[in-house]
Amino acid sequence: MTRSASNGALRWLTGITLLGLLLRLPPMWAHRFHQDEALYAFWALLISTRRDIMLRTVPVDKPPFFLYVLARFFTWFGPGEVTARLPGLIAGVLSIPLIYVLARRVYGARAAWIAVALFTASPMAILFSPTAFTDPLMLFFGIAACVAAMHGSWLLAGLGVGMAAVTKQQGILFLPLVLMLGWVVHRPHQARHRQYVSPLPFASSLARSLRASLAVGHRLPLIARGDALPFTLPERWRPVMSLALFITGVAYPIWQAIRWDHWRYLPPDRPGFLKQSVISYGGLYLAPITAWPARVAEWLPWLGYLTGSPWLNAVLTIGLPWLAWRAWTRRHEVSSRVDLVLLGYGAAYMALHIVADFQIWDRYLLPLTPIVALLGGRVLMAWGQAILDRCERWRGAYRRRTLAVALSVGLLVVLAGPALTAAACGFPVGSDHGAYDGIDQVAEFLKQELPVGAVLYHRWLGWHWRYYLYDVLFNFRYYDSTEALVADADGPPHIVRYIVFPGWRLAERDAAEKALAARGLLMIPRFKTYRSDGTLSFVVYRIERAGADGR
Structure with missing residues (x-):
């Protein structure tokens, strides 16, 4: 050459x-x-x-x-x-x-x-x-x-x-x-x-x-x-x-x-x-x-x-x-x-x-x-x-x-x-393709909303929270079933409890909401995020006992 x-x-x-x-x-x-x-x-x-x-x-x-x-x-x-x-x-x-x-x-x-x-x-x-x-x-x-x-x-x-x-x-x-x-x-x-x-x-x-x-x-x-x-x-x-x-x-x-x-x-x-x-x-x-x-x-x-x-x-x-x-x-x-x-x-x-x-x-x-x-x-x-x-x-x-x-x-x-x-991310290979869109916004909301020592329940997002909430002092609690979530949430009322459900786990959300209600606990929606196509990506709930704050 x-x-x-x-x-x-x-x-x-x-x-x-x-x-x-x-x-x-x-x-x-x-x-x-x-x-x-x-x-x-x-x-x-x-x-x-x-x-x-x-x-x-x-x-x-x-x-x-x-x-x-x-x-x-x-x-x-x-x-x-x-x-x-x-x-x-x-x-x-x-x-x-x-x-x-x-x-x-x-x-x-x-x-x-x-x-x-x-x-x-x-x-x-x-x-x-x-x-x-x-x-x-x-x-x-x-x-x-x-x-x-x-x-x-x-x-x-x-x-x-x-x-x-x-x-x-x-x-x-x-x-x-x-x-x-x-x-x-x-x-x-x-x-x-x-x-x-x-x-x-x-x-x-x-x-x-x-x-x-x-x-x-x-x-x-x-x-x-x-x-x-x-x-x-x-x-x-x-x-x-x-x-x-x-x-x-x-x-x-x-x-x-x-x-x-x-x-x-x-x-x-x-x-x-x-x-x-x-x-x-x-x-x-x-x-x-x-x-x-x-x-x-x-x-x-x-x-x-x-x-x-x-x-x-x-x-x-x-x-x-x-x-x-x-x-x-x-x-x-x-x-x-x-x-x-x-x-x-x-x-x-x-x-x-x-x-x-x-x-x-x-x-x-x-x-x-x-x-x-x-x-x-x-x-x-x-x-x-x-x-x-x-x-x-x-x-x-x-x-x-x-x-x-x-x-x-x-x-x-x-x-x-x-x-x-x-x-343009038009093929379903590589990294995430929208399933976790908005999780960074959820993390910022939680950093501002939750006090030190608050409980954050997680089941599907634990690896994400370890990164996006790396520098916060929350009490991360993993639960492997709805029954385990209800048993832990039905505790002292002075503890602040939050939970986040992804948009693809809404059926589990409905089951958890029903089981918590049977114990006199409510899931109060606090924050939502949406993908670019308008579909729901995440919902943040606060778990409270019914009758708290006049409810």
């Missing part, structure tokens, strides 16, 4: 990355926290305010890295929903150029542009990036590990997998993908001592400047590569050294996470984060075979949001089996072997989530987004190339160029619809 072409590619990639940022910004402010986002933000508040910097008082079921990143952002920019979603936004946007680097390494520039367009416009990628979930950062490290492995940097590849795992436990599932990608690109019979040539000119210049500025900087890239060691090593030992570097990279972050868990000095009745994750999710078992068809049917709608386009989904449904056949017949080519790895990993990933009793949650499919983008780029590139070749034979080179422009514009039009819909 010439210097002018490299500069042009860099400008185009910068433009696409900025477009991806613009698509991911609106959902940051659109809705309030999902319950898991609120929980992670609460843990980060405990760290950032130094109230519980080692999280000894809460049952943490996630690795520590993301929580401390979130806490650091809170100390830099102040706690808030937008601040909590910044790490995910940054990770999601930075994943865009990584997809280009990954695709260009084996597929060439044209397929790379299609892949990066598919990833940038993916509703799943757009709607999960501006969230406080652990998944966007985990995905970033997983993609970075794949890039490092395909360039032969095994230590960095291992570090990427390790960092993905200490961001979220499922990040360890990137390990077989990274190993297989690195192996098929750097098979033993291929030429060694290949030099790393960055597809982006600033990357190589940055590496040169770092090597010049650090006293031992010239050794760092070499140590990271198993096939470019600073000492002579027999050929047969190079794969062993590469694997050792990879394992070292994976093990180091995981070891640090385990050390952190040990340093917490938890009480005997509080398990570490690994055991707590098993408790929180009920363990992982094989689903009954009779349940597999139903699980497939439940996963399929979420798979559709990887592209968000019925046209693209139809193309992939037909094109991926064709690509598998084509890759098998050309498996002597590096690009075809990469196709087989991606297809096999994607199929195995879905099979695992069907036969094992994973929760059927949209965010578990986020790791498939780059795989679908890469394979989709391959299918569209191959089919488009076949159409253009036939057009050139029939109509000439001029018509070929015209058709190439038309196909490119058509693809952009197909991608634009789902991308814009996702930017």
Whole structure:
């Protein structure tokens, strides 16, 4: 690639990355926290305010890295929903150029542009990036590990997998993908001592400047590569050294996470984060075979949001089996072997989530987004190339160029619809989509209305109250049934008692109101919030004994 072409590619990639940022910004402010986002933000508040910097008082079921990143952002920019979603936004946007680097390494520039367009416009990628979930950062490290492995940097590849795992436990599932990608690109019979040539000119210049500025900087890239060691090593030992570097990279972050868990000095009745994750999710078992068809049917709608386009989904449904056949017949080519790895990993990933009793949650499919983008780029590139070749034979080179422009514009039009819909939060994936709208207003009302020591009953909003009411001194009381609520509320009348019902739990509200009335207690409405469509989101009630205040 010439210097002018490299500069042009860099400008185009910068433009696409900025477009991806613009698509991911609106959902940051659109809705309030999902319950898991609120929980992670609460843990980060405990760290950032130094109230519980080692999280000894809460049952943490996630690795520590993301929580401390979130806490650091809170100390830099102040706690808030937008601040909590910044790490995910940054990770999601930075994943865009990584997809280009990954695709260009084996597929060439044209397929790379299609892949990066598919990833940038993916509703799943757009709607999960501006969230406080652990998944966007985990995905970033997983993609970075794949890039490092395909360039032969095994230590960095291992570090990427390790960092993905200490961001979220499922990040360890990137390990077989990274190993297989690195192996098929750097098979033993291929030429060694290949030099790393960055597809982006600033990357190589940055590496040169770092090597010049650090006293031992010239050794760092070499140590990271198993096939470019600073000492002579027999050929047969190079794969062993590469694997050792990879394992070292994976093990180091995981070891640090385990050390952190040990340093917490938890009480005997509080398990570490690994055991707590098993408790929180009920363990992982094989689903009954009779349940597999139903699980497939439940996963399929979420798979559709990887592209968000019925046209693209139809193309992939037909094109991926064709690509598998084509890759098998050309498996002597590096690009075809990469196709087989991606297809096999994607199929195995879905099979695992069907036969094992994973929760059927949209965010578990986020790791498939780059795989679908890469394979989709391959299918569209191959089919488009076949159409253009036939057009050139029939109509000439001029018509070929015209058709190439038309196909490119058509693809952009197909991608634009789902991308814009996702930017407007039009797909039910990612964070909350209106269920918790108004909870911040309810929190402000409660801070002003309730005296210190007042009782706030909760059943469905406990994780939200821990974040939104973090700095107040209320008596939070969980109840698991209407009977438990009535028994506790029928106490000393001088205690101020409040309860909040979400708009989707009005049936439980009616049952509670009837049961309380039987004990001579009234639920007095004090505050209501509504969603943008006019539907009721929350109602705040004060529980009082009948006859109080002249009633």
